[in-house]
Amino acid sequence: MKTYEIINHTADIGLKVFGKNLEALFLNAAQAMFEIILEKTEKESLFKKQESKKFLLNKQGSNLEEIFVFWLSELLYLFNSEGLIMNKADIHKLDSNCIQAEIIGRIFNTDLERIKTEIKAVTYHELEVKKTERGYEAKTERGYEAKVIFDV
């Protein structure tokens, strides 16, 4: 099942993400963001040999949409400062006021992979995080949906 789709935007990149619950929505959004940033590579098996790094993330906000932007912005910052590419994350707490998570990933290695798109920032323009009508229990995995535009 497709977890995200790219939506058209004249100058930037828009993203629509789906998840059966909030945690899945956040994880799928992060994965989609890294797929936009990084070029696909055939050397993926080599990543396994790389040491994995852990980072703790803890952000407060005043609503779910803000938390969603904070989450992606933090991951983008970790990528830009530490070179961290998220492989997985354990989300310990997630609600409309805060997110606490442990991010596990590899460090970007220019010998193994290339950057495809530089994302400058996560914007609030047309931002949406909402529960879809079908809800959690539907057979489809689309319980939550989010829309976000990246400045590239």
Next chain:
Amino acid sequence: MSDIWQGPLDKIDNWRWRIPKSYKSGMRVPGVIYADEKLLKDIRQDKASEQVANVAFLPGIVKYSLAMPDIHWGYGFPIGGVAATDVGQEGVISPGGVGFDINCGVRLLKTNFQYDEIKDKIKDLIYVLFSDIPSGVGSKGDIRVSQKEEREILVKGAGWAVDKGYGTKEDLECTEEYGAMSGADPLAVSERAYERGKAQSGTLGSGNHFLEIQLIDQLYDSRLCDDLGLVLGQITVMIHSGSRGFGYQVCDDYVKSMIRCLSKYHINVPDRQLACAPVNSTEGKQYLAAMKCAANYAWANRQCLMYLTRKSFQRVFNKSWESMGMQLIYDVAHNIAKIEKYTVDGKEKTLCVHRKGATRAFGPGHPALPDRYKRMGQPVIIPGDMGRNSYLLVGTQKAMEETFGSTCHGAGRVKSRSAALRTIDANRLIKELEAKNILVKASGRGTIVEEAPEVYKDVNEVVDVVANAGIARRVCRMRPLGVIKG
């Protein structure tokens, strides 16, 4: 982008269209878009016009929310937007009205080469420039600075680079704000911004940033060309870059903190990306002081890029850059907010002018201009796409009266990156450009496709509008010979 914008665009004259204040409740002033009928069709293809209307919500906005003919859909502000707010009437400043790439801008330098003298060397030049100028995403430069020096860059801007020997005093005279805005406060900048900025001085960046070798293919005003020492067939170099990760982080930090200001100052805007605070509030002043740091960082960066360019030419031709006549014509910012004075309804007012994808275009006699440009007006540099043209213009008195001393900034996108990647073949594109004698080197093939000429409006049409509307005057036109893309 399949949804055509259906809102009202009332014709004012052949070059201006009004979105009436009544279009949306909450608009404080009307919107005005500069375009001709043909460009207007493109403009209706995305949500840029809606964004022009949204900007009209900003507290203290004066006269109208403006858009230039290269307008397209951005986030918050449209790209190509100009908005001035009255500082004395609780006018606001919005980080989204400047954008993430603070002081993204362009500089143009001339050479004393004619095309015939250099045509066999274009390939060498492009390869040397490509290897000597760090480009691409997250590129890191050879110009390494300590944290103390980084603070100096934020205050001194291009002047820092000149002090280091990367240029001359004359370069500063030919740079908007003389290469540094005063009032930059390094303490208003987060540790994160320092972290992201420290290794990126003297790097080109990616996306639409570029370095281009060009030749002048048309003169429009022979007197101005004489004054500037420009002739047909002459080689020029254009550099387009900004404040890199440093500026992105400054903007990001302040958009996030200013969202809180919306409720604090009871501001109603239809898009959170328009988060803002009164220019005179603590938050407004802090952002402005941080924005100036990023602006100065960008001017230092373009100065370093020009230094590397001059060195590359020296390496290829084995001559000094001075003897090759590689003087800077001018450097302009096209993502910035400035505090400027204008006469509005007969009264002089201090305004905060946001130029988001728009260029300052001060007319003749403006006190901010150096003596050499006082008579002709400020040089304005308009980069086009890599297959067509770029322009050198000058500002006009009419721009001072109508557009807060502003004009367009480029061609303006019409096609999204994803649409470009779906429909354009990189090999075919490179061949087509080669057939036009344009050599392109890029860090990634994706960039070439995403930046293909057909994703942009025709810059010739955009410049026609600003010239016909009188908000800039054409000096000369260039066409690309060699392009380096990030």
